[in-house]
Amino acid sequence: MGLLGWLHKDKPPVLLKVRSSAGLIVTTCSFAIFTDIFLYGVIVPILPFSFQDRIGISTNQVQYWVSVALAVFGAALLAGSRRTLALFMIGRALQGISAALTWTVGLALVVDTVDKEHIGKAMGWISTACSLGILVAPLLGGLVYGKGGYYSVFAMCFGLLAVDIALRLIIIEVKEAKRWLDEAESIAVADVERVVTGDPSIEKNKDSIAQQTDGQTKDVTDPSRPPIKTLIKLLGQPRFLAALWGTFVQALINTALESTLPLLSHEIFGWDSIGAGLIFLPVILPSFLGPVVGMVGDRYGPKWLASFGFLFATPFVVCLRFVDENTIQDKILLCGLLAGVGITTACIFGPLMAEITWSVQGEDGTEGAGQIAQAYGLYNMAYSGGSLVGPIMGGMVKDSAGWATVGWSLGIVVFVSAIPTVLYTGGPLKVKIRG
Structure with a gap:
């Protein structure tokens, strides 16, 4: 990032203070993560239809291959240019590599730029960008595919990439x-x-x-310790592991719903790709709470925000099993439940993302500062692991045991995740004993 700053080393770059400001760097990293997630999710609502129309997969195999495609997580742009399943999967795998670089470097750059007192707010903006990418991508993907066709979707992706590259070239790292x-x-x-x-x-x-x-x-x-010692130290902290587990579960829930909702809405309600995209709309609006949740986390810590998110997400996720008929009541119920999932997700994403920094730095804000990049590398692994398991769990459980089983099985995972969050997130739980 910040390549334009390297062209002239003898004099300060143009607009140095603006290009190295925390606001621009957070905006650039947020947009980079949004673009990365957008490219992953933009084909979610069109996969069931494109697999049948372009590749010729039979109807009873569509859910299986949708789950596999989302689990592979890759370059949607490469996938858009071919009509073979093998190249589609290769493209999705390549995007996973680029995602790892974007998340690890971007989040570490934000931590290096923003004061510790405002980490939660900064991560709130990034979590909002990520949530928007997760949720807006299927919405726009379905709409553009329905109105403009398959290649119009990828033209939209090229436009986003152009803006993303421009922002990365403009910024200058603080160091x-x-x-x-x-x-x-x-x-x-x-x-x-x-x-x-x-x-x-x-x-x-x-x-x-x-x-x-x-x-x-x-x-x-200069690094303070060898990478292997840093890794061992990080993995030996219950607080850090609790944040990784919460991240894994959140990604699992998001991607499990992404892999099943478009096909479910088609099977139950008869909706096309536009309807499959619009079904994600109720989850989008609560994501704008990210910065507010981040500021609350800066002041009061992440423990009770994230714990609230997991506990109150449980009934919303479990009750998804009751959506099984093509009635107006079930449509309203589905939208209401997805809105509840969106609100609780906003309480989880930003605080846990900031918790990675807080758990590594410690109380004084200096201990372990050199470990940030490696910590966010592990964070990306946890999120990617959830993105791998989520589509497989959601899609294949739906195929083998039905949609109702998907609802209560995901609910159990969410509820259990509240336990390590309460005990370790934000520091060990301290219980006062009277008498």
């Missing part, structure tokens, strides 16, 4: 910008002192000041 900003401040102070005192020796110190600034920047970025 790169700091050398210019610190040098400018030091030289400005030296100029004032030289004018006031008339001492020419201060002018000669400018170069040494700049060299010291560069040296300090390098010292800050």
